């Protein structure tokens with residue numbers, strides 16, 4: 001018998017909350033007080049995080065606070081979480097470009113807000129809030145790329161590490177400036193940086209607050225490519241073209257591909273292998289697979 005509409009809605013909401021918990025790192029058992037920190041963050045308003053979902057399955061996430069070099073205000077942190085939830089529910093999505101408005105990426109958290117939450121309880125909750133959000137960003141079944149124009153500093157540098165890839169425009173710079181602020185990264189940027197460039201290079205970048213220009217980023221394997229244009233519109237076009245080489249193809253296959261890589265990146269080998277088997281089961285004998293068997297393409 002079909003469930004009444006309200007029961008269906010309740011069921012869907014419960015499933016969404018459970019899914020978010022599964023993809024997040026921290027909950028009440030870790031002393032994390034999400035509602036408390038969200039209420040605090042809402043007090044520091046300004047800027048926005050915008051998402052547009054294009055028909056080709058590419059999402060464009062824009063950090064929009066150009067007056068402060070796209071620094072994250074409290075409301076932007078909350079909006080980022082909301083946009084990530086939207087992306088988790090976007091079943092046609094294949095790729096994501098994260099970039100900043102006004103030709104610069106992001107200068108980290110808004111220092112005006114940070115000053116007001118510099119006590120230990122708020123700091124820990126903000127840290128867990130951002131780690132949860134960026135971990136969910138990293139685990140999206142979408143191939144993500146940070147388009148770095150201008151400066152990506154502090155939390156902005158950390159955000160780039162939550163994407164699968166980084167593209168830089170000429171003259172741009174990524175810099176983990178945390179040491180100068182008497183801090184270490186807290187949004188998960190250190191743990192992810194070690195996995196991208198290795199522990200030696202990560203230690204040098206963090207403890208030396210080194211400027212990473214496009215050439216250095218390429219040498220370190222931190223960036224995939226230096227784009228030819230630093231004009232905002234043209235750079236975005238270049239990023240779209242770069243990403244399309246990986247997102248062309250059936251949605252189910254592209255999303256499955258990202259999922260097997262996420263499992264390989266995060267899980268112990270045996271768990272990753274089992275997950276790969278389960279995901280393989282979702283595409284084997286599926287429409288794209290059956291059509292390919294009929295077409296019998298030659299891979300020349």
Ligand SMILES: CC[C@H](C(=O)O)C(=O)SCCNC(=O)CCNC(=O)[C@H](O)C(C)(C)COP(=O)(O)OP(=O)(O)OC[C@H]1O[C@@H](n2cnc3c(N)ncnc32)[C@H](O)[C@@H]1OP(=O)(O)O
Nearest residue numbers: 067068069071107108109110111112114153154155186187
């Ligand atoms: C875990 C994350 C970590 C944390 O919170 O724990 C952080 O992210 S800490 C924040 C790390 N970021 C910074 O310390 C950046 C400080 N800003 C700068 O170094 C410079 O502003 C720079 C290099 C980003 C840009 O320099 P430029 O000369 O091009 O521009 P302005 O300095 O004139 O900046 C324009 C305008 O923006 C304001 N601004 C820039 N960044 C921030 C920020 N993070 N928070 C608040 N406001 C910021 C800057 O003060 C200027 O405003 P104005 O009213 O004109 O003074």
